[in-house]
Amino acid sequence: MSYKNSALSHHFLFYLAYIFATLPRTQRGQPVVLGGDPKGKNFLYTNGNSVIIRNIENPAISDIYTEHSCAVNVAKYSPSGFYIASGDQSGKVRIWDTVNQEHLMKNEFQPIGGPIKDISWSPDSQRMVVVGEGRERFGHVFMADTGTSVGEISGQSKSINSCDFRPARPFRIVTGSEDNTVGVFEGPPFKFKKTKQDHARFVQAVRYAPAGNLFASAGFDGKVFLYAGDTADLVGEIGSPAHKGGVYAVGWKPDGTQLLTASGDKTCRLWDVETRSLISEFPMGTQVEDQQVSCLWQGQYLLSLSLSGFINYLDVNNPSKPLRIIKGTDYIHY
Structure with missing residues (x-):
């Protein structure tokens, strides 16, 4: 059989147009x-x-x-x-x-x-x-x-x-x-x-501020602490405590003035770093799968991850509703 007529000659016609990305793998308590x-x-x-x-x-x-x-x-x-x-x-x-x-x-x-x-x-x-x-x-x-x-x-x-x-x-x-x-x-x-x-239960996240002047720790005791970046001396506690459930993740605003926290209490919260006080709360639902197991502050975007695997784009101007939720291969705009 000539190469031209073989099945091989057709494989050049295929090219990758899209990858349909799967959601993150999540596990309760992780x-x-x-x-x-x-x-x-x-x-x-x-x-x-x-x-x-x-x-x-x-x-x-x-x-x-x-x-x-x-x-x-x-x-x-x-x-x-x-x-x-x-x-x-x-x-x-x-x-x-x-x-x-x-x-x-x-x-x-x-x-x-x-x-x-x-x-x-x-x-x-x-x-x-x-x-x-x-x-x-x-x-x-x-x-x-x-x-x-x-x-x-x-x-x-x-x-x-x-x-x-x-x-x-x-x-x-x-x-x-x-x-x-x-x-x-x-x-x-x-x-x-x-x-x-300072924590009474597992420490789940430690993250330095972008300038390195502070770092935050978050634990399953619902507490978030701030420490000096160079000496690790305790600066203070954020909230009292920061959340009603365990805190899974923290994300710093790029200028270091605010901190985003994600919790098993099904909320994310935004904090003022200098005063260590609450700016706003993002309620993410009432079901077990609405527990918040991660977050990321990337430029102007604030992302959180639900136990369901859904990726939420948080809206600082309207904390009650995400700007967008990615569910599998599609995503929902509100």
Whole structure:
């Protein structure tokens, strides 16, 4: 049979027009990490073995990375925007290219021996901290290019749910653990400095303000605390408490003046950082699936994630109704 008449000759007619993106995979009692692109164009999340990248302005435009061999838990852009690091259930981290359509792999490392729960890059995109449920250790700090160790994550006795790199010098790393503590590390090389013991239940999220002058911690006790970015001294508590249910995530306004919180009490709340007082509340429903398990503040967009997997675009001018809710492959405008 000639090549011209073979079935092979037809495969050139097919091209990828659209990817119908799936929603994030959620699980009751588990925070979900939404990643933001430093250029402000995309956001990302995971479902099964895939990392899904979506255009924040037009979420119908999406891309997908499927090279992990088991479930992926978290994916984060490097501050340069050129790479994404994704961490999976087996403790592997894959670092891959965002520029080429093929998403070529740059590196693969195995920093811990169990599920990775969070990843954070240093502001120069050179170092990385990963945390989770490792057997020998709950986290590790290493060079993104070589995998060389640049510190130990120690001093906490249970799984670590969240980590963040201070986006300014002197570098710091903070971690939030299921032993109810916030861990503080100084470096490089990063060494354990102290734990903060203000939470009464699991710490689910730790995030630095964009300028690095403060960081926030959020826990299943419904509390949110603010600390000094360099010394980790307690600045104060936001709200009293911030929520009636556990707080799963926090998101900083780009100028650092406000903080968004997402809670199992089925609300998101917006706080004034200086006064630590409530600006507004976003009621997200009354059903179990309306629990809010993640949030992201990306430029002008405030996103939250419901336990149902729905992605909500919050409206600061009308907190009672989201601007848009993404439900599967379609999305609803209000």
